[in-house]
Amino acid sequence: MVRMGRLAHGGTVLVTAAAGVARALRVPRRRRPGTGPDPRPARWQVVTVDRPPEQVLPQGRWPEPLRRLDGAVELCLRPAPGGRGTELAARQLAGRAALPGMAAHLVGDDPGLLIRETLRQAKQYVETGEVLRPDRSRLDRPAVPG
Amino acid sequence: MRALCWEGAGELAVRQVPDPELRNAGDIIVRVRRSATCGADLPLLSGRTPFLAAGDVLGHEFLGEVVEVGAEVRGHRPGDRVVVCAAVACGSCWYCRQGLYASCDNGSPTAARAEAAWGQPTGGCFGHPAALGGFAGSHAEYARVPYADTGAFRVPEPLSDDRAVFASDAAPSGWMGAELGGVRPGDVVAVWGAGAVGQLTAQAARLRGADRVIVIDRHPERLGMAERHAGAETLHFEHTDVPAELRERSGGRGPDVCVEAVGTDAAAGRSLADRFGAGRAERPIAVREAVYTCRKGGTVVVLGTFAGFVDTFPLGAIMQKGLTVHGARQHGQRYIPRLLNMMARDQLATEHLATHRLPLEQGAGGYALFRDRADGCVRTVFTP
Numbered sequence: 001m002v003r004m005g006r007l008a009h010g011g012t013v014l015v016t017a018a019a020g021v022a023r024a025l026r027v028p029r030r031r032r033p034g035t036g037p038d039p040r041p042a043r044w045q046v047v048t049v050d051r052p053p054e055q056v057l058p059q060g061r062w063p064e065p066l067r068r069l070d071g072a073v074e075l076c077l078r079p080a081p082g083g084r085g086t087e088l089a090a091r092q093l094a095g096r097a098a099l100p101g102m103a104a105h106l107v108g109d110d111p112g113l114l115i116r117e118t119l120r121q122a123k124q125y126v127e128t129g130e131v132l133r134p135d136r137s138r139l140d141r142p143a144v145p146g
Numbered sequence: 147m148r149a150l151c152w153e154g155a156g157e158l159a160v161r162q163v164p165d166p167e168l169r170n171a172g173d174i175i176v177r178v179r180r181s182a183t184c185g186a187d188l189p190l191l192s193g194r195t196p197f198l199a200a201g202d203v204l205g206h207e208f209l210g211e212v213v214e215v216g217a218e219v220r221g222h223r224p225g226d227r228v229v230v231c232a233a234v235a236c237g238s239c240w241y242c243r244q245g246l247y248a249s250c251d252n253g254s255p256t257a258a259r260a261e262a263a264w265g266q267p268t269g270g271c272f273g274h275p276a277a278l279g280g281f282a283g284s285h286a287e288y289a290r291v292p293y294a295d296t297g298a299f300r301v302p303e304p305l306s307d308d309r310a311v312f313a314s315d316a317a318p319s320g321w322m323g324a325e326l327g328g329v330r331p332g333d334v335v336a337v338w339g340a341g342a343v344g345q346l347t348a349q350a351a352r353l354r355g356a357d358r359v360i361v362i363d364r365h366p367e368r369l370g371m372a373e374r375h376a377g378a379e380t381l382h383f384e385h386t387d388v389p390a391e392l393r394e395r396s397g398g399r400g401p402d403v404c405v406e407a408v409g410t411d412a413a414a415g416r417s418l419a420d421r422f423g424a425g426r427a428e429r430p431i432a433v434r435e436a437v438y439t440c441r442k443g444g445t446v447v448v449l450g451t452f453a454g455f456v457d458t459f460p461l462g463a464i465m466q467k468g469l470t471v472h473g474a475r476q477h478g479q480r481y482i483p484r485l486l487n488m489m490a491r492d493q494l495a496t497e498h499l500a501t502h503r504l505p506l507e508q509g510a511g512g513y514a515l516f517r518d519r520a521d522g523c524v525r526t527v528f529t530p
Contacts (some may be wrong), residue, residue, distance in 0.1 A: 047251075050240040084240050117258060120267070124252045127238045129218070132292060133169040134255040135282050 042092040044076065045116040049123045050085040053077050056126055065121035065131060066090070073115060088123065090115050148530065149203045149286035150509035155193025158510040163203065166282060166290035171218035174294035176210035176230060180311040181284040182500070183207075183516045183526045184232075185341055185409050186451040190274070191513060197259070197275040205285030205528075206232040206272035207315040209307055212298070213288070221295040227307075228298040229486070230291050231478035232315040234270030234279055237296030241269075248475035253293070254279035263454075271475070285509060287530045299482045305490045308503075311527060312342065312496035317485045318478035319449055320346025320407070324354050326472040327403035327447045331355030334396040336439065338432035339407035340368035340380070342499040342525050343449055347405050348376035349494060356403075360395060362388055362432075367522035375498055389439045400441035408432040409450025430456040437463050437471075448473035500527040 049056050056063070056077055062070065069090070076089040092111050121131045149163045166175055184207050189195050191204070212226040222228065235242050235250035242250050253269030254260060259277040260267045270292075273283025282289065291298050301310045320343050329335055335351040337344045340363035348359045361372040362381045369380040381391055392401055408431075436446045437460045446469055464471060488494040501524045504512045512526035 048240070050238070050243065113258070120251075120257055123239075124236070128172070128236045128252055128293075130170055130172070132236075132252060132255045134280055135166065135169065135290060136164070 041094050043112060044089040044091045045112055045119055046087055046089040047116075047119045047123045048080045048084055048086070049088050049126050051126050053079060053086045056086045056088055063122040063125050065118050065125055069115065069118055072111075088119060090119055147287040148506055149282075150205065150506055150528070151200070152190065152198055152202050152204055153200050156191065158191070158204070158513055160507050160509055161201070163201070163282075163286070166286075166288050168214060168216045169290065170292055171216040172293050172295060173216040174212050174219055174222055174228075174291045174298060175214040176208075176228060176289050176291055176298070177213050178208050178210040178284050178286060178289055178530045179227075180210070180307045181205045181208040181286075181528045181530060182311055182314075182316070182342075183513060183528075184315060185343070187273070187513070188409075188517055189451065191517065195275055197277065199275075202273075202275070203283040203286050204273045205283035206274065207311065208272075208284035208289065209301065209311040209314060210284075210289065215294070219294050222298055222300070227301045229301050229310050229313045229482065230272075230284070230289070231297045231299070231318070231482055232271055233297070233475060233478055234272065234281060234292055235296055235479055236293050237479065242296070242479070245477055245480040246474075247296075247477040247479040249477075256280055268475070285506060285528055285530070287506075296479055299486060302486060302490050305486065306497065308497040308500050308527070309489050309495065310486065312346070312499060312525075313478075313482050313485045313489065315476060315478065316342040316499065316525075317346050317489075317494065317496060318481040319343045319476040320348075321350045321481050321485060322474060322476050323347040323405045323407065323447050323449050324350035324356075324403075326474065327351075327405055327445045329354045329356050329403050332357050333402040334358045334399075335360070335403045335405065336392055336401040336436070337361045337378070337405045337407055338436060339363060339409075339450070340365065340372045341407065342496075344368075344405075344407035345372050345376055345499065345524075346494075346496065347407055347449070348372055348378040351403070351405075352377050353488075353493070358395065360392065360401070365519050365522075368519075368524060371498060371524065375495060388435060392439045396441065400439050400444065402441055403445050403447070404436035404440040405447045405449060406430075406432045406436050407449045409452065430459060434458065434460055437469065440467065440469055442467045443469070445470045445472065447471075449476075499525045502526040504528055506530045 073090045074093055077086050080087045124131050147165050148160050151161045153159050209229045212222050212224050233248045234253040235247035236252035239251040248269045250269035256276040257267030263277050270279025272281045329351045333356045335356045337347050340361050348361050351359045359378040361378045362383050363369050364384050372378040440446050506528050515523040516526045
């Protein structure tokens, strides 16, 4: 689904809501016990991608690293001021509180961390064509006799 | 392959580690021919930096020969002799397009660490912990170079390895110091620190037409080099009142541009609390003196490596005197082609900075020389 909306600081935005198939793993936000569900919407996580909007979401398709959050987040984008490309924002869908699989487990009760990291990867993918991989760690390399 | 690994506070050893491999299509693998020590390594070596782990490979200033290229690499092929910028940057983001390569948005696969430490992600750096990408260092037989079309530069013949290796980090740092300071003809420039970066800042200030360049240190050998190779005046800070001397040598105004090229006190602080940020603050003695002595409306440039917080910083003087303060890790990709050209034409000499050339197996001893400034050591350069 694609709709028009507004970011908190004003300006017209194009909003692409999740229409995906994410499994419903519930990820609670940090709340005091007994206070019930948090009615506040999650904070937008935002990166600025140094490319025009049509390259960030070509034909409305999400870049690869974001697709794994399909169904769990909504996206907004708008042109960045000063010719700096596109502001790409994502936040957890209200009331859905779902992040997929192991990722949700790893970030515990702060899905914003995963969303932010995924946005960074999406930005990298659009700007450089791939996501920078770290050197292989000692843990995932074969041991070498020293 | 063999590599010089950090083993714990103050401990280094040559170990067998797995060879690096192409991880992205823009990577190259370089067989390292020269890899230099740097003052930025000393806080790592002393164990003051969080997240460095035993077995991590140090080193970020290097030159070598391309042995393998990724599928998307266009500018390099096996056999090329290249100097590699110490800063890892993508060349495609907004910051890179502004020439602010060390601030690259995409230069680190562990950007969240840098964001937590400094408020924003920064570019990566070889031989540093996760906040700067966690890339293995260059004190090894081979190194992986991400974004090689942006960060590796072919070295023109017959420029020597011993001169060109400093185009990786020290020379761009020094050049950037003079550029950020806006040094122009007629300026009086003071440089704290007569290490490689300080000396190259002095050379750059000279080349930009400064009237007087004054270098401050306490090691006579280094001060002698600054006089011979950069045409600088020198001050031994243990033998003179530096602020008074600088006032006198600048007509009572104070230097127009003050460049700090010292960095953190490498000898202090090895506790766990220090390593994880709860320990004592660093002591920015040279920065404090630079702020205090700089003329009103002048510029202070901070080139030294400060990982965290500092104490007793003269913020009031910055406001009262209307100073401009710049700080940056070097944006080497912006300067290296020009610096290599200047080196090839003998306008910029650097090989004298490599006071000690050692095989990798003598890495621990080489760092001890460098750390203690023993035997006139300015830089130890390893030949893996």
